Amino acid sequence: MKYTRIGRYSKYIRPISILIDLLIIITLTHLLFHEASFNTGRYAGFLLLSWSIVAFIVDFYQVYRFTTQIEIFSKITKQLTVFALLAVAYFPFSGEDGFNKWLIIKFFVLCTLSVALAKFVLFYLLREYRLITGSNYRSTIIIGYSDEALQLKKLFETKVDYGYHFLGFFSDKKENEEIIGKYEDVQDYVLKKNVDEVYCSLSDLSNTKIKNLVDFMYENNRNLKFIPDTKDIFSKNLKMDYYELFPVLSLSKSALNEPEIQFTKRFFDVLFALLVIVFVLSWLVPIIGLLIKLESKGPIFFIQGRPGINQEEFLCYKFRSMVLNQSTEHETIKDDPRITKLGQFMRKTSIDEMPQFFNVLLGDMSIVGPRPQLWVHNNAYRDKIKKYFVRHSVKPGITGLAQISGYRGEINNERDMENRVKYDVFYIENWSFYLDLKIIFQTIIDIFKGDEKAF
Template sequence: MPETQAERVLAAAGTTAAASSAAPPPAPALPGPAVFSHSRLLRSCEAFVEPLATVLALWAIVWVIEGSITPSWLVVSVLAFALAYPGRPQLRASPARVVSDTVLAWAWTCGLLLAMGYATGHLDDFSRDVVLHWLWFAPVAQLLAHWGLRQAAPHIVRLQGPPLRAVVVGMNEQGGSLADRLAMAHYTGVELLGFFDDRTPDRIHGRRHRMLGRIHEIADYVKRNRVHLVYLSLPMASQPRIKQLLDALKDTTASVYFVPDMFVTDLIQGRTDSVCGLPVISVCETPFRGPNAVLKRVSDVVLSVAILLLLSPLLVAIAAAVKLSSPGPVIFRQRRYGVWGQEIIVYKFRSMTVTEDGPVVTQARKDDARVTRLGAFLRRTSMDELPQFVNVLQGRMSIVGPRPHAVAHNEFYRPLIKSYMIRHKVKPGITGWAQVNGYRGETDSLEKMEARIRCDLDYLRNWSLRLDLYIIWRTIRLVFKDGAAY
């Protein structure tokens, strides 16, 4: 399969992009039940709850009996944590199943530890009283930890914000099973709105969920109701119809999954996953999930704080110069589209004599009379974008990502360019892959905007922290010699 533009440039720079355009490897198998229906934060909590309870139980006993935790007990703690991690998902299990699984898992863990101590000849180095009390107290602590997590789970889900809205397309056997599981499952953080099917309600036997409309109506419904997740449960024989449906959904920010089969299509962060016990395959997904989301956010905050502190004298000087050079506000605020296509307010140093933010916004052109003399310099060096590091700290933007367009421009281009709205599955960036590849400044033709969108999608397919740092480095090099900005 041909390499993407991102990979070719990174290879030339002596680096390798973290992901290629080839099909992604399958998700690693997890111990215990292979499927979690609840949020990723809860998955992390379940992974740590048993190992931490095991270690804390040991420390409590050692502290009570011996008065201090010696290095030898710390070594045992590390071994116990490693053997118990990751803990099994137990939120959906019955109380009896939780007790039996916990006891059996602990018997295996302590059996390995005792065998290791006996084989190495160090078993007698540890207090017999501590070991005997730990054998019964550890599973009790694990069960108490599981009970506490069950009590806290609804609050943890609510901490992550409102539930994600989901719809199912095709009320066949697997679609109905998925809808049932979504409706009954706890801790999913997903709200099932209903399903779409071309059959009339009287022809669907055993229908238990709200019918929202025909399949051709789904794209409009998704846009109107800000649906986050679309599960396609359509047979392979419907391939032409599925392709048509996918094209329509690319004008939305919804994540699309197949249940259970798929055909070859252009995947955006495609990966296997599971929902309430059923396998699904993502077709169009954000790269910022789980650890990637944490890594992206931490890098954004650290770099933004460092840049704002380092450049604070320059920011004050620019603000004073803008105020003194022409009438109008120092900071220009404009509505743009952010993640999930929601409107955000983006900050810039004012570089024009106007502050347009209406239904029609004219892009700056070469020798544009609206651009002030100071504004021309700020735009050429991208210094007018510096206030957007505040947007990054607010969580509205990232340092690297697809550049946000004015709302008027978005509404103009989204029906003209296929997959345009996919770029809004991530936070917009101060700089991006398109900007360092020559698509900065005015897009005076549809072809230029299409090329910019292709770069944005290429970035989504191949994101890595290394690619972000490479784009930042390329941006710094371009700031003082790029003639595309005016």
């Protein structure tokens, strides 16, 4: 494939995206409110101004070639949520009459669908354009030959849709066919080959060389990015603090440790749980309870002690899906003879987990979080798997990132648990309200689709 450096039209991509969104707002305002009793032109102007201000605050148009679909979804959600609140607030503060809630709802449904479609279409068109034509690529080099540098090179080569063309390594410490020069050759090579981005391994260069490289890249308007010595440290949330003018990097805790975030998450949990209990469990419990009683003897609910936050035990509620037995600490396996016919259906659709909304209301669990394991698994793996205890730093959840990522069901080996812990830790370290919404949304889809690992 022939690689073309950043095209001269790249600088127009973001303005085009902004223009499309503003045209969507103007068009929908004209189509839906043209017969309204209030001043449509003034309202359209307010909407455009509000959209622009919110977009600037939430970095709505800061979408790059390495931006993930989840991040795009999060940006759309934040942008449209705040925009909707401002659009509704216009009427009481402006004194305009003619507020029609159904027209407003229709406007925002169409606006959300149109903006989301435009955003994702543009994102995918650019990606496909790079893949098919080989255009709009960024040429890159890496200074250093560490393990992290090799991983970055592999990422460039496997994630072709990111649009990076890797040219080679530069290193003073090692020699092989992948290394095309030494540090002293970098500046001439960057100018000769018109390199767009230089990635520098911090472990490979002295402070003096790094300073000289920073000055050169700055003067020549090129991007310089640093590869940390170990991703195990720098992959976590680092924040920059200043002691007067002295910069200090500090390792920040998960957002879930912040009191205001805990309050917000708890408020959402209680509200969501109450809605489910009032509108779903109020009629579901009697029906499921009757069916359980008709099929087998025993209680409607299965209650079992599970390790919760800080490994404190709580009583976890589920609909009973098995015949009465003494093996309550044994994990369910595929085609488990203890499972009833109704139990098979409930487990396949996750209906057996529904009583855990009472656990949420009681404060033992959250809607989203690491799934609570059996004590036998907790005792078996807590000393074997790195970061296992991190998952106990927050409340367990009815659903979680590991669950929607395919890591649920029977645990056959240590690798199965490692994968669950990996996703749980990622969720804790990268929590956002929008990630919670995505997990809930995906869980609902999985309930209707059914999950082959749910048994």
